[in-house]
Amino acid sequence: MLIKVFVPAHITAFFIPKFHEDPLLAGSLGAGINLNKGTNVFVNIDEKGLERRVQIAFDGEPVKKDDAIISYSVANEMIPSEFVGEVEIWQYFDFPNGHGFGNSAGGALGTALSLAYAFKEKTFLQAAQIAHKYEVQYKGGLGDVIAQIHGGVEIRVKAGAPGIGVVDNILFEGYKVLAVPLGKLSTREILDSEVVELIKKEGAVALEEVLKQPRVEILMNVARRFAERTGLLTGDMLDIAKELDKCLTLPSSMVMLGKSLFAFLKENEIEKTKTMLEELSIENYYISDIYNQKPKVERWMEGSL
């Protein structure tokens, strides 16, 4: 059987990391956006064979266990211990890896949900918790999985794994999202550095303001302030953000954590923004709708791939 899961890309606008020994209690507070582009996971289960084999591929290329340790760990826990046969997990990413779009969580969650659908031994939240657990353990991210299961423009109001943390949504209207990946950034390095204290302080201020006035307009204002005050958005990237702002009603900001920018676009701002990106010699950008649903899990017809 072949199963397909779509998990939205998730952009964090600002955050407060919450570390905890128990990965189910670790997570983050903050806010972000789920996009209608992201990670597509196809899982093919073949019950023939004499041994248990799990293969994972990123964008069509098989990867070694160590390079996909999060998804391998998820698969290993989701596949029943008595299963004998082959499980192929094909993960396709609309956004580049390591740029802050939640690919790692998307692959982990897509893997968990496909296998929950196939083997019918775990619920939606149990599968999502397993994805969250290995994301946290191997430092893929803290809040992407729980954000992705809710969709929309989200506010993480209580940290933790799915079923423990709480995610709220802002209702919005008439926006698309521009995403501009400019380079990689190691989440791990930032979270291990001194800037974490500043992130916690500025994150708390930002969260309070968004909860007081839950609107995307406020969200983007506080996100930009967070990005600048933490010193994460500086130099060339800040210069590009300022150029983009000239075309936009709401300020652009930095994707947490990637060397990437994002912004809300109104329909009538799309053309001038494209022209500006061309002037800045930026060819690699995405304009997406916001994805307002849960991840989509379905049986995929053979032959329609």
Add this chain to the structure above:
Amino acid sequence: MLIKVFVPAHITAFFIPKFHEDPLLAGSLGAGINLNKGTNVFVNIDEKGLERRVQIAFDGEPVKKDDAIISYSVANEMIPSEFVGEVEIWQYFDFPNGHGFGNSAGGALGTALSLAYAFKEKTFLQAAQIAHKYEVQYKGGLGDVIAQIHGGVEIRVKAGAPGIGVVDNILFEGYKVLAVPLGKLSTREILDSEVVELIKKEGAVALEEVLKQPRVEILMNVARRFAERTGLLTGDMLDIAKELDKCLTLPSSMVMLGKSLFAFLKENEIEKTKTMLEELSIENYYISDIYNQKPKVERWMEGSL
């Protein structure tokens, strides 16, 4: 501006009521199904006028405040205190009222979400909590609102309002849902009677089994046992359930709480089930898909009504 919200009908399969002084901590544990038919709420906001006026209509007929006290209370709390003008709330129900399909919660939640979308002062969960609060306070129901915001085949694993209670989902494949409304039943009367103790006991047994094996097949088996052992499914209704079972793989059961039956249908069971319903002289029934998303909130174009 005209806003449309769709909230799925919600059928409870079994439940454990959790009463609490604080309505945000009251709720229910249990399991149920969200359907792709339900309640459509259209809200029209006209900022002209000298005073604040709120009008509610059920299926096109204006209703008095006392007959729509839950939705009036929700509207009153959701509309900003400084607002002057007219708010018309049109609620349309696919299923008959009082038969256990969550119409009251659908109307309350649809009203809350439309007004959150219009006035941008409250988040999704804040609006849903207000709907839950008045549902509980005026005994419309305990678990419908939180079930409806999650969609799908749901298991309520922690009781409480949206943002406090926890709802999980069972992943399923290839089923439609048959719903047969046969008569009204007062939720309030059942919850005030002695049968509550039996409901709590049988509900706990059912929940444990579904969590151990989270499959719709188990869900329907324990739901039917719950319905019979609590003495709620008896007499003519039980006779009809047994007739329906002859056409079905999974047992049918009773909607909690309404004099209504429901069942999962496979594609190849639809025709013989229709023939059986005809033989039983039952003309009023519904065959729906399961609704797997959050309630849909959107601006509705004038003229497309």
